[in-house]
Amino acid sequence: MTLAIYGPGGFGRELASIARHQRDVLFVSDAQGEIGRYMSGIPVIAFSELKERKSVEVVIAVADAAIRRRLARKCEDCGIQFGELTSTSHERGDGVSVQKGGIFCGFTSLTADVRIGQHFHANIYSYVAHDCIIGDYVTLAPRACINGNTIIEDDVYIGTGAILKQGTPDKPLRIGQGAIIGMGAVVTKDIAPGAVVVGNPARPLER
Structure with a gap:
């Protein structure tokens, strides 16, 4: 199952170096300047594309608790599953x-x-x-x-x-x-x- 790391910032890229040895990895971003790029060799997709994918689990690579809550609720509202890294x-x-x-x-x-x-x-x-x-x-x-x-x-x-x-x-x-x-x-x-x-x-x- 693919792991989607929500947030391709510094912490997200650190996590990608762990995850890519275990399974396929994607980054998810809400920033237009990041979507469509490759970061650390990993594609960055929009949340709208994530919603259409099957066999994917998400972890949220954002330290701020309030933002992490908001992103988790956004995923839950769309029926997206969470993984563990x-x-x-x-x-x-x-x-x-x-x-x-x-x-x-x-x-x-x-x-x-x-x-x-x-x-x-x-x-x-x-x-x-x-x-x-x-x-x-x-x-x-x-x-x-x-x-x-x-x-x-x-x-x-x-x-x-x-x-x-x-x-x-x-x-x-x-x-x-x-x-x-x-x-x-x-x-x-x-x-x-x-x-x-x-x-x-x-x-x-x-x-």
């Missing part, structure tokens, strides 16, 4: 469940008893440790470290090299919906919904 170096332990649309880049790991929501992105060298619950449209940038007993709500973005301290079974660390954790931040306490935090230890960004 997983690098051959990805590792997955026992008791792990993953919902549709997940992307797992090279050297990523889900260790044990982890629940992952829809349209999750795990970029290179990121991991989710034991007993974590991850919501929908969550993005882990490269080397994001999610330690055990952590709850991450929907639409959270975790920046490159960020580290989340391990919670406990009776008091898991909780990252609120729509929060943004900055590059290299060290999170030791719960993060409120919509908050932007940076630093070590992580604190709300002064605006």
